[in-house]
Amino acid sequence: MTTKTDTSGAYGVEPPTHAKGRSGARAPGERSLAASPTTWFVWAGTAAFFIFLIGILVSVVVDSLGKSWFNTWLPASFSKDWYTSAWDQFEMTHIIGVTLTVALVVIVISVLVGVPAAYLLARRNFPLKKTITMLFLLPVLMPPITYGIPLATVMYNLGLGRTLTAVILVNLVPSVPFVIMTMTPFIEQINPTIESAARMSGANMRKVFTKILMPLLIPGILAASILVLVRTVGMFDLTFLVSGPQSDTLVVAIYRAMTAAGGGEARQLISSMAVVYTLTMMVILIVALKFVSPTQLVARVKESRED
Amino acid sequence: MTSPPLGRSTATRSTASLRHRLAERGIDTSLLMLVPALVFALALFVYPFTYGMGLTFQPTAATQEKWGGGAFSNYVAFFKDTFVSDSVWLTMRLALPAALFNVLASIPMAFKLRHRFRGKKLLTTLLVLPITLGTVLTAQGLLIFAGRQGWLNRFLIQIGVIDQPLALVNNYLGVMFSLVISGFPFAFLLISSYLSGIDPSIEAAAKTMGADWKQRFRRIILPLLAPGLATTFILTFVLAFSVFPSARLVGDAMGSTRVMALMAYRAFGEQIDYPMASTIAIMMGVIELAVITAVLLWRSFLYKGSTGGKG
Amino acid sequence: MAIAASKFESLELQGVGRSFGGTDALVDLNLTVRAGEFIALLGPSGCGKSTALNCLAGLLPLTHGQILIDGKRVDTVAAENRGFGMVFQNYALFPHLSVEKNIAFGLQMRNVPKPELKSRVAEAIALVKLEQHAKKLPGQLSGGQQQRVAIARAVVMEPRLVLMDEPLSNLDAKLRLEMRTEIRRLHQSLGLTTLYVTHDQEEALSMADRLVVLREGRVQQIGTPEDLHNNPANWRVADFMGYRNLIDLDVTAVTGSAVTLKGEGFTLRGTAVLPVTVGDKARAAIRPEDLVVVSPAEPVRGGNTMAATVSVVEYHGREFAVGVTSPSGRGLHVHSDHAPAIGSTVELTADPERVLVYQADAIDMQELSVEERELAEVRR
DSSP states (O other): OHHHHHHHHHHHSOOOOOOSSTTTTSOTTOOOSSOOHHHHHHHHHHHHHHHHHHHHHHHHHHHHHBSOOSSSSSOSSBOSHHHHHHHHHHTHHHHHHHHHHHHHHHHHHHHHHHHHHHHHHHHOOOTTHHHHHHHHHHHHHSOHHHHHHHHHHHHHHTTOTTSHHHHHHHHHHHHHHHHHHHHHHHHHTSOHHHHHHHHHTTOOHHHIIIIIIHHHHHHHHHHHHHHHHHHHHHOOHHHHHHOOTTTOOHHHHHHHHHHOTTTOSOHHHHHHHHHHHHHHHHHHHHHHHHHHTTHHHHHHHHHHHHO | OOOOOGGGOOOSOOOOOHHHHHHHTTOSGGGGGGHHHHHHHIIIIIHHHHHHHHHHTSOOHHHHHHHOOGGGHHHHHHHHOHHHHHHHHHHHHHHHHHHHHHHHHHHHHHHHTTSOOTTHHHHHHHHHHHHHHHHHHHHHHHHHHSSTTSHHHHHHHHTTSOSSOOOOSSSHHHHHHHHHHHHHHHHHHHHHHHHHTSOHHHHHHHHHTTOOHHHIIIIIIHHHHHHHHHHHHHHHHHHHHTOOHHHHHTSOTTTTTOOHHHHHHIIIIISOOHHHHHHHHHHHHHHHHHHHHHHHHHHHHHOOSOOOSOO | OOOOOOOOSEEEEEEEEEEETTEEEEEEEEEEEETTOEEEEEOSTTSSHHHHHHHHHTSSOOSEEEEEETTEEOTTSOGGGSOEEEEOTTOOOOTTSOHHHHHHHHHHHTTOOHHHHHHHHHHHHHHTTOGGGTTSOGGGSOHHHHHHHHHHHHHTTOOSEEEEESTTTTSOHHHHHHHHHHHHHHHHHHTOOEEEEESOHHHHHHHOSEEEEEETTEEEEEEOHHHHHHOOSSHHHHHHTTOOEEEEEEEEEEETTEEEEEETTEEEEEEESSOOOTTOEEEEEEOGGGEEEOBTTBOOBTTBOEEEEEEEEEEETTEEEEEEEOTTSOEEEEEESSOOOTTOEEEEEEOGGGOEEEEOOOOOGGGSOHHHHHHHHHHO
């Protein structure tokens, strides 16, 4: 057929040849080794960003360890006095305890509430599904203060103000939707025929859930939990609105110290608390990342589905 | 699955029971799994929110006396009291450029760094670091590092770029730095994942059709990335919009960084004027939603295909 | 203890139907399956064959009709209690369990005692020749190996009925042929009653004892492979069974089942499947292998002859598949024992016995499935 040769001829035409411009000298697909302006921009930006980041981190650490540090490159002498006094003055053990308690309770509740909902959203169709999804999504899209202030008002009216319960409850508001949002796509990518296969093998709904779904969901739940943990420990706005001296989490305690009447506490004291905060957070992340590695399991699920 | 023609719907009577037919429409006992989440959403979100809405129409006697307007007194106060209404502008002046910068700076970064190279993992790990810092430590660090006697100014004076220390904190710039440090990694990681969701063979196809680097970026990648960019912009904007601790700690809380969140908190915590606090809070939500809507409209105007990213 | 199928006398599907929100996916399926039979459900995608399988499995509730085994209703029994085995298109292996544990899962659910469980799992693994991979996770296996695990997982239960949902469609061509033989071997050695869903007519013809052809949820024809291959009940089945040449002509003479057709500048003698009368619009269906290029080895048959221009030649092993264009511009698929030159004119012939004549009904594009519509567009 003649048309066939015609079309192949059309495709056979050389693509517009590269002029002798900057990109013309090299074969298509190859990247030049000489840096282009974009590359420079990227690396300069990255460098500036990291200079700030590391500068911030190191200066806080140095500050927290320095006896006094004013008009010099480095403090005159180093000591760990600020840490001991931070511990004594602020009941750091209590604050860290509160922080971790809040985080753990929030994780457990939001997983228990969020995962079944996510399962339903991922697997089923039902009336009003769109509306309900939207309802779950709203708290994530809104500024925390917007719902935080009315919520805090309700808490104070109920006599829950400044209690641990209130802190946990307000932190649940963004956490549950967050678990739903992360778990829904995770559950969607688990092949639903796996559940059918389990049923065909004689497993009832309960067995399907405990023997097949749970093991497959664990990596996702762990990942979601870690993200909730990080968010809850770092959550300032909502906690600040309802917490009191006995229920302050670490971030809020540091903020209060920085803004206390009379120009705040000594700078080094705050630095040492901030370092404790960062260390707590890093420990959490490092421990968590160890447990999250089973995410490879997820990749495998996907692979076996695709080929 | 194809949809059979409409005229062919079931004429035969179904032998299924009512329970069965309800299940067909998605109503059965498994919906109970949704109950806890719904109860939670209603009790902790919908109820307080409507309560707060109601509260905005019950202004305190003081507000009513000062601003008039009856039940709408809080809103009258919000728009007429320049001390409050200015904060809208002050917030936007921070949040919009910060979100825009984070997104725009992330695009070339994500684009350059999407290929495998040595140290990529280290780089992405380092980018997660700001999450562990949190707003408060970032603020503290900025105060020390970029303060008048901090290392940054000291270094710049030492190498002779400047004579006088630059005012980098306790002003607009300080809050901006803090927003970029916390928002940029977030934007970068999001955009990177959207970018990796675009099938490389699409770009390869454009390459075989003779599109050069710039054309491929502008005509192929950018349109596919647009939905992801819009989402990222919205999320970083939400983060920046509700900026609160850093505005107080590294900003000028009574001047250039008197943001809405601060005003809301002042009414709530210091003046114990819950109705006014709720009004400011709700207005924050309204303004934010307006910006989000604008972005979404722009997005639907710009590009109508299926999303390329794994949204 | 050897793996063997649990027996039943007959499985009966009576008026089985399924509709999704007002549209029918499956209408009035009547079928009696005898123990040990291998039945293929065949049809293009969206024809309702998978719906039928899922209904039978209990994964989808029926909206009409009932399913009986030896006279007892099973359609009200939950999927997990029907005692059927199923092999899924995407294998649906449990990604967190090893090959062994995947296969053992069903036996554990039935509380089979440990020693028996072990021996049965080992036997099933041996049956599909996966001894070396018993401890591996599904993700570490190739597609074909995963497929074998899925089959072992289904047969280890000694099911009354094995349901297979396009089990080979995700494999490459060579492996598909191997697994075809493998499944057939398992079926014959274990005596498993099997219901096999596929869209590949060749697969269905080569494996099944009986075929059920579905289109848009309705049964078109039930019969043995020979029946379907040689005597499709209507032109749509013929189309699906590989009668690629469908030519619309006018009936000019009828003697018994022998029909003479005219149109598009030539005369064609064929065999009517259902009675037609002179003046009818008819559609002649001819397989490419029955429409051949005349050569010394392939003489003209039954006076059927027409000229056409060669447009495409494909090499198919011992013979050539040739695309030709008739003088009226119609594209035809024919076979030839030699490779004719492109652009040359050839003479075609077909045995009137193998030219099947059907009543033509207008093709309403609206009524076609997406796949059929696509096909129609390509053919144009």
